[in-house]
Amino acid sequence: MRRSFKISFLLIVMMICVLSGKCRAGDRFIRNSAFKGDRQIIVTFAGPVSDVWANDISNFTVNEKPDPDIMLEIEDSTLSLDKTSLVFTFKDPLNREVPHCLTLKQIIADGRSQGTATVTLRKNYLAHLFSVFLGAVLIQNFVFVKYLGLCVFLGVSQKKSTAVGMGITFTIVIVFASMLSWFLYRFVLKPYHLDFLQVIVFIGLVSLTVQGIDTVLRKVNPALFKSFGVYLVLVISSCIILAVPLMLAANDYDMFESLMLSLGAGVGFLLALFLMASVRERLELANVPTPFRGMPIAFIITGLFALSFMGFSGMSLF
Amino acid sequence: MKEIVKIIIGLTISCLFAGVVLGGVYVITAKAKKHNQYLDVQQTMTKLLGYDKVVPPDLRFNHIHRYIIENGDCTCLGYMLPVKREGDEGCALLVIDLQGRLAGRYKIDIQPEKALNEQDRKQALEKALDGEIVTYADTAVIATLGGRRTAYLLAGKFPGFKGFIHVMPALDSGFRILGLEILEHSEDPGLGGEIEQVYFKNQFKGRDLDHLKYLKVIKQPLSKEYKIYLEAKKPEEIYSNADLAEIEKKYQNSDIHALTGATISSRAVTRGIKNIVKKFIYRIRILDRVISENKIPATF
Amino acid sequence: MSSSSRTNRELFINGILNENPIFRLALSMCPAVGISTTVMNGILLGIAVLFVQVFSSCTISLIRNHIHPRIRIPTYTLTIATWVTVIDLVLAAFFPTAYKSLGIFVRLIVVFCFITCRLDVFAARNRLFPSCIDALGMGCGFLLGMVVVGGVRELLGMGTLLGYNILGFRPMFFFALPAAGFFTIGFMTAAFNHMETVYNRKKSTSRGSAASGAGL
Numbered sequence: 140m141r142r143s144f145k146i147s148f149l150l151i152v153m154m155i156c157v158l159s160g161k162c163r164a165g166d167r168f169i170r171n172s173a174f175k176g177d178r179q180i181i182v183t184f185a186g187p188v189s190d191v192w193a194n195d196i197s198n199f200t201v202n203e204k205p206d207p208d209i210m211l212e213i214e215d216s217t218l219s220l221d222k223t224s225l226v227f228t229f230k231d232p233l234n235r236e237v238p239h240c241l242t243l244k245q246i247i248a249d250g251r252s253q254g255t256a257t258v259t260l261r262k263n264y265l266a267h268l269f270s271v272f273l274g275a276v277l278i279q280n281f282v283f284v285k286y287l288g289l290c291v292f293l294g295v296s297q298k299k300s301t302a303v304g305m306g307i308t309f310t311i312v313i314v315f316a317s318m319l320s321w322f323l324y325r326f327v328l329k330p331y332h333l334d335f336l337q338v339i340v341f342i343g344l345v346s347l348t349v350q351g352i353d354t355v356l357r358k359v360n361p362a363l364f365k366s367f368g369v370y371l372v373l374v375i376s377s378c379i380i381l382a383v384p385l386m387l388a389a390n391d392y393d394m395f396e397s398l399m400l401s402l403g404a405g406v407g408f409l410l411a412l413f414l415m416a417s418v419r420e421r422l423e424l425a426n427v428p429t430p431f432r433g434m435p436i437a438f439i440i441t442g443l444f445a446l447s448f449m450g451f452s453g454m455s456l457f
Numbered sequence: 458m459k460e461i462v463k464i465i466i467g468l469t470i471s472c473l474f475a476g477v478v479l480g481g482v483y484v485i486t487a488k489a490k491k492h493n494q495y496l497d498v499q500q501t502m503t504k505l506l507g508y509d510k511v512v513p514p515d516l517r518f519n520h521i522h523r524y525i526i527e528n529g530d531c532t533c534l535g536y537m538l539p540v541k542r543e544g545d546e547g548c549a550l551l552v553i554d555l556q557g558r559l560a561g562r563y564k565i566d567i568q569p570e571k572a573l574n575e576q577d578r579k580q581a582l583e584k585a586l587d588g589e590i591v592t593y594a595d596t597a598v599i600a601t602l603g604g605r606r607t608a609y610l611l612a613g614k615f616p617g618f619k620g621f622i623h624v625m626p627a628l629d630s631g632f633r634i635l636g637l638e639i640l641e642h643s644e645d646p647g648l649g650g651e652i653e654q655v656y657f658k659n660q661f662k663g664r665d666l667d668h669l670k671y672l673k674v675i676k677q678p679l680s681k682e683y684k685i686y687l688e689a690k691k692p693e694e695i696y697s698n699a700d701l702a703e704i705e706k707k708y709q710n711s712d713i714h715a716l717t718g719a720t721i722s723s724r725a726v727t728r729g730i731k732n733i734v735k736k737f738i739y740r741i742r743i744l745d746r747v748i749s750e751n752k753i754p755a756t757f
Numbered sequence: 758m759s760s761s762s763r764t765n766r767e768l769f770i771n772g773i774l775n776e777n778p779i780f781r782l783a784l785s786m787c788p789a790v791g792i793s794t795t796v797m798n799g800i801l802l803g804i805a806v807l808f809v810q811v812f813s814s815c816t817i818s819l820i821r822n823h824i825h826p827r828i829r830i831p832t833y834t835l836t837i838a839t840w841v842t843v844i845d846l847v848l849a850a851f852f853p854t855a856y857k858s859l860g861i862f863v864r865l866i867v868v869f870c871f872i873t874c875r876l877d878v879f880a881a882r883n884r885l886f887p888s889c890i891d892a893l894g895m896g897c898g899f900l901l902g903m904v905v906v907g908g909v910r911e912l913l914g915m916g917t918l919l920g921y922n923i924l925g926f927r928p929m930f931f932f933a934l935p936a937a938g939f940f941t942i943g944f945m946t947a948a949f950n951h952m953e954t955v956y957n958r959k960k961s962t963s964r965g966s967a968a969s970g971a972g973l
Contacts (some may be wrong), residue, residue: 205594207525207532208555209739231670234732236616279619286791286935290784290870335483335846338864339475339838346834376873378787378865385861390620430951434783435943442939449936452618452721460825467825471832475839482843490850497853643860646794647914647933 168246168253172260178229180241180260184248187222192247194218199227204238204259211239235262268399275403281379282411283441283448288379292411293437295373302416306409308370310402313380316341316348317401320384321394334388341384349375379404414444495573502610505627505636506600515603518610519757520573520596523740524582526552527590533560535591536744537578539569541754548572549753550585557743559751569756597737599757606630606757611737615729617642618649618721626661626730632738633665637730649722656687657723660713661730663705666738669731673712674724683708765890772894778871779902779942780949785869788862789906790938796919799907801855802862803900805844807893809866812840814880814892821881833876834867841866871895909941 171183180201192198193216201211212230219225233239238261246253261267281287295305320341328334353371356364374380383404387397418440427436503512524535533552540549546569552561565572567581575593582591598610609628614621620643627635637658644650651657656679664672679687686704689695696704715723748755778784792798813836817824824832845863848856856863866872875895880888911917914933916924931937 206736208534208553208557208743209736234728284935286938287787287865289786289790293783293786335842336479338842338845338867339479339835342834342838342867346831376868376870378868381865381868382861385864428947429954430947431943432950435947435950438939438943438946442936442943445936445939449934460827464825464828467823468828468831471835475835478839479842482846486846486850490846490853493850493853641857645935646792647930647935 168248169243169256169258172241172258174233174235174260174262175226177232177235180227180229180233180239181224182227182241182243182258183224184246185223186248188218188225189247189250190218190222192245193222193225198244200242200244201227201229202240203234204240207240268395271396272399272403272406275400276407276410277448277451278454280407280411280448280451281382281404282408283445284452285382286445287382288377288408289441291373291377292408292415293434293441295370296412296415296419296437299413299416299420301370302412303409304367305370305373306405306412308367309374309377309380309408310405312345312348312352312371312374313383313405313408314398314401315352316345316380317383317387317397317404318394319348320344321387321392321397324384324388328388337385337388338381341381344384345375345380377408379408411444415441491574501625501638501640502598502600502627505610505625505638506608507636513602516607517601517756519599519601519755520569521599521744522572522578522596523594524550525592525594526586527592534594534740537565537572537582539572539756541756546756548581550582551744551747551753553743553747557746559747562751562753597741601757608635609737609741611733612640613729613733614641615725615732617644617652617725618719619643619645622652622722622726622729624726624729624733626734628734628737631665632734633663634661634669634730634734637661639726644719644722649716649719651716651719652722652726654716656684657716657726659687663709666734668710669734672727672731674715674720674727675712676715676720678717679714683711765887768887768890769894769897772891772896772898773901774898776895777898777902778895779899779906780946782871783946784871784874785899786942787865789903789942791935792859792862793903793907793910793938793941794914794933794935795911796904796907798858799903800900802859803896803903805848805859805863806866806869806872806899807896808844809837809840810872810875810896810899811889811892812843813837813872813876814888815885816840817876817880818883818885818888824881829877829881830873833873836876837872838867871899906938906941906945909945910937 168185169182170185173181175181196213196216199213199216201213202209203211211233213227214230215228217226217228227241238259240257240259242255242257244255246256275281279285282289282292291305291309295301323340323344324337328336328340349371353364353368356368356371383401387400392400415437419437422436422440431439499518502518503516506516508516519539522537524537526533526535531554533554536551536553537548538551539546548565548567548569550561550563550565551559552563554560563585565581565585567577572578572581579591579593596612598612599606600608600610607630609630609632610625611628612623612625614623616622621641622639622644623641625638625640627637629635639653639658642650642652644652682704686692686696686708692701713723713727747753772778774781776782779786779789788802792802813833816836817833841864844866845856848859848863875892879891883891908918910932911919912923913929914927914931914937916922916927927933932941
């Protein structure tokens with residue numbers, strides 16, 4: 140158990156390293172570039188630059204990455220007092236959802252040219268991934284907001300211990316299954332125009348993952364299998380396990396986004412199960428009217444949760 | 458051992474059977490699906506132009522497919538458009554560089570009707586240009602009535618509250634918004650799903666580029682008078698000319714009223730339309746200039 | 758065989774009343790909550806499920822003697838997935854508007870537990886005709902459940918039924934909201950339970966009084 144935690148921790152650290160390397164600026168002389176407000180971009184240089192160069196707007200072009208032909212109109216560029224940061228002001232508000240390409244022609248610093256630099260501005264990729272994750276856990280919670288996976292949800296939310304066990308098993312299975320289906324979709328189904336086989340392929344992959352984890356766990360860690368094995372079979376009958384791969388395919392997510400979305404779906408399910416189990420444990424002591432005992436009251440509580448989760452909607456993080 | 462073989466044979470046969478059934482159904486439905494989609498789009502377009510039942514015979518849709526062409530480190534835009542040839546019609550690809558100059562002109566061996574199919578189009582393109590990376594970007598439609606341009610029909614998608622919203626805005630020849638159709642969306646019924654309502658879509662009518670740029674979404678409810686006006690199928694039948702002019706004058710500069718409980722969806726639609734229209738106008742002006750400068754026999 | 762003791766009519770009614778997938782078994786609730794905002798959606802999904810259930814039941818019933826017991830579940834899944842894909846393709850090709858309003862739920866029919874359950878419990882053990890009747894009953898039960906939930910929500914939420922304006926105003930817009938599906942189903946199941954207890958009590962008191970009468 141402890142070893143597996145260590146391994147997963149290491150994996151996460153490695154991933155963060157890889158990702159943070161990915162979002163560095165493209166040029167050595169440019170230290171940083173970022174959006175500032177609705178219509179400004181700020182660029183920081185490694186050293187002071189010439190103010191004649193910096194004040195000539197024709198040295199700079201900015202365009203949205205998918206539209207290389209449309210240059211955005213720069214209204215003004217102002218250099219800071221220490222001459223290391225430059226602020227561009229644009230005529231029209233920028234659409235910060237898309238990455239922007241900023242080209243600086245022949246940067247002049249210390250009296251000599253530093254060459255032309257092109258930087259890509261985007262919202263911080265890590266922050267974006269985090270918002271995908273949090274979005275799947277809270278804002279688009281699969282149980283309370285998307286209404287999926289209810290059979291399993293109502294079935295195993297009687298006790299906290301079973302809820303947590305199910306949630307963890309589910310998270311592991313869904314991460315493996317969605318990553319597998321992402322690879323297969325991206326590299327086999329899509330290039331060969333076999334989209335219509337999505338359902339049959341994904342459900343097969345899910346069963347395969349469940350069977351695989353079952354076999355491995357049985358051999359490697361029988362004690363763990365004893366406590367979690369029961370839930371493995373149940374996982375297949377939850378809609379979420381199929382809905383996540385289908386969503387990944389429909390939205391063309393990249394690998395890390397897919398990982399985050401599936402992880403978020405799993406954690407969101409765990410959260411939902413835990414919340415529901417806590418309430419239902421208390422409910423056993425309550426005096427519920429006879430016709431409402433069992434399923435009906437569970438539904439009404441889920442409804443209340445769903446209403447409260449509506450409060451997360453529209454929350455945007457970064 | 459014998460059992461395993463039995464199991465394998467059983468599963469293989471069932472998979473084969475399933476494969477045959479699925480393949481057969483796919484072959485039958487794929488054609489029908491394409492045809493129905495084509496009809497559906499055609500109907501949406503004529504409806505947006507205001508022709509309900511009777512479609513004038515000389516109404517014609519000219520499709521312009523935009524591609525992004527990468528050749529080494531230079532990026533260009535490619536516009537595939539229908540052109541007149543001796544007694545016949547064909548397609549041409551105009552390659553325009555980022556500064557808006559014509560960089561190349563290719564004859565593409567495909568009928569304009571056949572070019573609607575993405576796969577056929579791609580094949581024809583690859584035959585004409587070799588070695589360059591071509592990525593499909595979007596398609597816009599120029600509607601002509603007897604050779605004169607009457608409208609532009611654009612298509613695009615953008616993220617809404619729950620999923621992507623696919624829209625088709627229509628512009629008239631002076632780049633004013635003629636109408637808006639929501640083709641596909643997955644917003645919540647009763648909340649964001651109300652973007653399909655006529656009174657929401659019609660709020661965009663009549664806006665031009667200058668106005669659209671600064672269009673905002675406000676949370677005030679629609680006034681009753683404005684809503685009745687927006688929902689009217691043929692406002693000129695309900696109102697007298699003077700009343701109509703007065704209402705139009707009163708509301709022509711108002712912002713978009715957000716739907717109750719769906720501000721995010723309303724904002725997404727407004728921003729999306731703004732972007733699509735803005736980019737299209739920018740590009741069509743360049744394309745028009747190139748066409749007239751180089752005397753390209755386009756069909757529109 | 759269990760079917761020999763039951764007539765076809767009983768088989769059909771069983772799926773609709775005693776083992777109604779939505780109100781009695783509380784299985785496959787996701788679509789019942791997610792898209793039952795209107796009667797039309799309920800009918801469309803109900804019909805899709807009915808087709809999948811009938812076709813899969815018939816298929817399994819036909820090949821029931823050739824299924825190896827160890828690959829029982831994979832075979833069921835494969836069968837259901839095939840038929841779901843068929844329905845998916847047909848809907849997308851010929852009924853695009855319906856397909857759009859149902860969204861992802863058509864494909865999610867694959868994981869509806871009660872379909873697999875019915876294949877295992879009934880179709881794998883019975884001949885073609887009874888399996889078909891049983892599947893029809895189950896499918897109609899689901900269809901009915903969806904229509905009832907959809908009807909309540911559409912009437913209370915939008916004041917309309919099947920798109921026709923019935924009430925002329927919106928009594929409780931809350932019911933059109935997605936979260937209200939939970940409340941609708943909760944209250945309706947409670948109502949079913951209550952009716953059942955009242956019915957049973959009546960039966961037992963009448964039997965009890967008869968027994969006490971006999972005792973005297």
